[in-house]
Amino acid sequence: MSEAVLRHEIGPAATVQEDRVSWLMKTVRRNRFLPRPDAGRVFVGDGDFRAVGAEFLGHFIRLGGLRPEHRVLDIGCGIGRMAVPLTQYLDVEKGRYSGLDPVEGGIAWCRRFITPFYPNFTFQRLDIAHKLYNPQGKISGEALKLPYAERQFDFVIMTSVVTHLPPDEVLVHLSEVARLLKPGGRLFMTAFVVDGIAAANASGRRDPRLGFVRDGNGPCWFVPDTPPLAAVGFDDDFLDHALEKAGLAIITKSLGHWRGQDADHYQDFYVAESRGAQL
Template sequence: MEIVQRNRFLPRPDPDSIFVGDGNFQAVGAEFLGHFIRKGGLLPDSRVLDIGCGIGRMAVPLTQYLDPAKGSYRGIDPVAGGINWCQQMISSAYSNFEFRHLDIAHSLYNPKGEINGLELVLPFDDRQFDFIIMTSVVTHLPDEEVSAYLREVERVLAPGGRLFMTSFVVDQSAQENPFNKRDARLGFQRYDEGPCWFVPELPPLAAVGFDDGFLDNALTHAGLSITTKSFGHWRGVPADHYQDLFIAECKGDR
């Protein structure tokens, strides 16, 4: 992954145009490529779907790993600007990489969107993908939409295919912050009686946490089998990843 991180010829957007996520564009992408391979079992011939692909932070390093003849990548996002950049800078050089703007309404990122997230239907056939990425997606969704997304994920995953999803799980340790090491930006507080936790100083969907167990149940209810649940170091515990991580597998045809 260091080779990817150091590759000065890979496309990277102007820092002012990176509207989703923090950190060094190339370093974060290279880190996640390592997680996809070592934790998620991503293979060079995998058919990949990146939900919430943004401005290509996951796509760029994947151009160096996916087999051009056998592997493929599809990215979707509600923000047209990121999709346009990816089409110009990535698809033009890598024919097995395709990006689509999906006009999903989101109060923060796409307030005028025409597609209600609760009625999401991904524009892909059943059982089309081997590996689905949702990095920093459910961290910006209300609980009802999480379930809608996961139903569609299960539909388009091939039997044995895997979902790689990051999140904020607000368990007792994250709430109480006993060692005073939690990310100071994420002082989550519960919202009404539901499973969601928001950061009072931020817009509601800028950072969303969920009760421990909510995402487990949502994945299971969607028909996915959890193979990995790993807490990230945002909560002040040692970990090699920042957000909390779920990897879940498609059980097969219904």
């Protein structure tokens, strides 16, 4: 499944939606009153905080089908890179956002600078162990249980999450996502899929920071001379099978330009839907 498979409305309504999305993204990028952390406090991800957030807001709407009234769960919300632009889109009365992260500093910043102005946005620290981001964490990633009742959310975000997880923990995370999504709810997930193009490192077309090498006989690819979980790639089809095993049907798989091919996004994107009635 190498090409993006998309479900989009066509016709005049789609044109109106695209005009609105483009306007909204520009507004987010230019709004100097939106909160933005000091660059030194951003502990994951690179690029301009506001511009990256605006870009992903567009992807959530266009590819993911996110709507203003949705209840959103952001796993690995960090220091609010996705939350800030979503404040300009989710309906104040109907929409809800819940952010989870193991890093206390990011959660504290979001609680201070986002929630007081947008009370439908809440943030919670989850003390899950991670060798890089929370080495003293008390919750094993293989025993993860997210603190919500089942079928609570319309839309789950996992940006730059599986790019820092071992395969067993990926399976647990996806199982939890499937438990929490309403029937027809959707997961938006980014990844590094090591397909044939990405594996052919000799061409030099790939992002030189991501010179992945396979880790033993498993599905993981790590970057030499960096901590193993600093960047994790997976064999092509590993995540496809993992999503299927969790009960999530892939509706979009779009490969990014990190591997050297043309794309309008950097990492690889998946949109997967909980089996059941469509949104």
